[in-house]
Amino acid sequence: MSPVDxxxxxxxxxxxxxxxxxxxxxxxxxxxxxxxxSRIDSVFLGRLxxxxxxxxxxxxxxxxxxxxxxxxxxxxxxxxxxxxGAPLLVQVRNDGEGENGKGPRLSMNLAVSGRYLVYHPVGAxxxxxxxxxxxxxRERLRGHVEDLLxxxxxxxxxxxxxxxxxxxxxxxxxxxxxxxxxxQAFDSxxxxxxxxxxxGERDPIARMLRDHGATxxxxxxxxRAMARQLQDEMxxxxxxxRVRWHNGPMPAFDIDDxxxxxxxxxxxxxxxxxxxxxxxxxxxxxxxxxxxxxxAAGRQGRAPRRPIEINLEAAPAIAxxxxxxxxxxxxxxxxxxxxxxxxxxxxxxxxxEALADDPVPTQLYGFTRLGHFELTRARRGATLKAQLExxxxxxx
Numbered sequence: 001m002s003p004v005d006x007x008x009x010x011x012x013x014x015x016x017x018x019x020x021x022x023x024x025x026x027x028x029x030x031x032x033x034x035x036x037x038s039r040i041d042s043v044f045l046g047r048l049x050x051x052x053x054x055x056x057x058x059x060x061x062x063x064x065x066x067x068x069x070x071x072x073x074x075x076x077x078x079x080x081x082x083x084x085g086a087p088l089l090v091q092v093r094n095d096g097e098g099e100n101g102k103g104p105r106l107s108m109n110l111a112v113s114g115r116y117l118v119y120h121p122v123g124a125x126x127x128x129x130x131x132x133x134x135x136x137x138r139e140r141l142r143g144h145v146e147d148l149l150x151x152x153x154x155x156x157x158x159x160x161x162x163x164x165x166x167x168x169x170x171x172x173x174x175x176x177x178x179x180x181x182x183x184q185a186f187d188s189x190x191x192x193x194x195x196x197x198x199x200g201e202r203d204p205i206a207r208m209l210r211d212h213g214a215t216x217x218x219x220x221x222x223x224r225a226m227a228r229q230l231q232d233e234m235x236x237x238x239x240x241x242r243v244r245w246h247n248g249p250m251p252a253f254d255i256d257d258x259x260x261x262x263x264x265x266x267x268x269x270x271x272x273x274x275x276x277x278x279x280x281x282x283x284x285x286x287x288x289x290x291x292x293x294x295x296a297a298g299r300q301g302r303a304p305r306r307p308i309e310i311n312l313e314a315a316p317a318i319a320x321x322x323x324x325x326x327x328x329x330x331x332x333x334x335x336x337x338x339x340x341x342x343x344x345x346x347x348x349x350x351x352x353e354a355l356a357d358d359p360v361p362t363q364l365y366g367f368t369r370l371g372h373f374e375l376t377r378a379r380r381g382a383t384l385k386a387q388l389e390x391x392x393x394x395x396x
Contacts, residue, residue, distance in 0.1 A: 001027060001320060001357055003215035007208055010252050011223040015391050016204050019258045020212060026261035027357075028323060031387040032204040035394065039064070039092045039104060040381070041113075042195040042202065045185050046088045046106070051081045060088055060106055063191030068092070068106040076109035077122040087190045095381065112178050114170040115213050116159040117145065121178060123152020131157040131356055141167075149175065158214030177201070205230060209241070211359070218242040222252040265324045266385055274305075276314055280321065282383070286330035289318060293336050307336040308343040312350050319354035322362075326387075328379035332372050348373070 002023040010017040018030040032038070046060040049067050058081060059067035070090060075081075082088070094105035112119045126142050132155060141155050144164045148171040159167065177198075184194040195201045205226075209216065219241060221227040227245035234243055246252045253259040264270050269279050277292040293310045318333060338344050344367050351373070355362050358377075365374040382390070 001025060001316070001354070004028075004212045005215055005217045006256065007205075007212070007216055007219045008246075008252055008255055008258055009205065009219070009221045009223075009226075011221065011226065012391075014394055017253070018204060018208060019253065019256075019262075020208075021256045021258065024256045025320070026256070026258055026265070026324060027320070029258075029262060029265070029384060030204070030208070031384070031391060033391070037202060038381070039095055039193075041091060041093075041111070042193065043089065043091050043110060043181050044068075044106075045188050045190045045192040045194055046090050047190040048082060048084050048086045048088055050084055059103070060090060061191050062090065062092075062104070062106070063193060064104075066103045068104045069096070069102065070106040070108070074105075074107040074109060076107070078108070089185055094379065110181075111154075112174050112181070113156075113210055114174045115210050116156055116162050116167055116170045117149070117174060118154035118156060119149050119171075119174045119178065120152030120154070126153045126155065128155045129157040129159070132160050137161075144168075145171070162214075213239070213241065216241050218244060220244045220246050220252060220255060222246045261324075265321060266388070270317075270321070272313065272317055274313060276310055276317075278314060278317060278321070280325070282327065286332055287327050289331065289333045291318075291333065291335050307338045308340075308346065311335045311338065311343075311347045315347055315351040316354040319351060319358065322355070322377060323358045323360070324384065326360075326381065326383050328360075328377055328383070331375050331377060333375075334372055337371055351375075 004020045004022045004027055006021045008019040008021065014033065014035045016030070016032040016034065018032060019026060020028045020030070044062040046062040046068065049059040049061050051058045056072045058070045060070050062068050068090065070088070088108065089110065090106040090108055091110045092104045093107050096102040096104040109123060110121055112121070126146055128138055128141070132138060132141070137160060141159055144167050145153050145155065148168060180198050181194055184192070184197050188194065200206055205219070219230060221230065221243070222245070224245050224247070227243055231243040234241055246255070251259065253262070268281065269277055271277050277294070279290040279292060281288040281290070291311060291314045293305065314335065322331065335347060338347070348364065348366055352364055360380050361378045363376045367373050381387070
């Protein structure tokens, strides 16, 4: 899929629906609740409640009514557990809501994200997005950033080709945000939500611009005041991103047929232009996907297509739907049967390439002896369907 170039924001009383499109194709739909904001990536000054040696983990009070869960593997900057009651600076990695009533998953390896860099104050070294593959480019970037920030630095995909001035400006903005968090930590008593005390830190559009601003060309909002405010901010920063207030007779999500693409993402069966059908069967423990070539095999009098051709067309569509539907956990794909190892490798490579743009970590395990393809995708909140259903119920 081409880079994300447009953000379309539909403003509702209880939520922002934020559609990211790439060349007219819907890449992702963010449901950002206004009545119940997500805490993911928020920084808290917590208080250690108790250590669970049998779990090699601890529970931390962050002031939200139920304790957060901190694994020893996510403990950073300290070697041993401090005594109960000690303050801990933590960041929410997963809200935990809806997962059997669990509290949020926490980490002490804080990450402050910019447009090109991710800063880990208690980390070390320079690492790179998997999309930055060129060794010469990695060395160029390393030379630019290794002295910009004291701690760990991750170069995001957008950093590829970026100049020293651009990276330095991003590092300065990151440090300003980090200093605000530090000051709040020094001035607060645990438990305290530090991110909530910093203006703009939880602004969903600001976060979208950090994550996708390097490729975004246009932001469309159907709220006049928000559009004007964002345009003023873009002018102040000298950003080339266009801001447009949508006030036409048709809904904002008619642009790029976002509404139709959302309907497709909620359907169990979708049909590609060639007639290939994909059947999605989500379950409690895994999501099964079946590739059906029945209507594509001899469409419009054409000769039957080879399995490799069908599967190569299905692979990027599957990758798009996994991200759009926010599928998590184990995924089993029943591609059209291929007997050639070479063909299977080709399909696996195509799927890996299509998934490389997915910001959520995905692990490919390949074809089983029964011919099914297995992969796992990390959990980042509820599925798209569950989020939209929860929003609809809140309006009742």
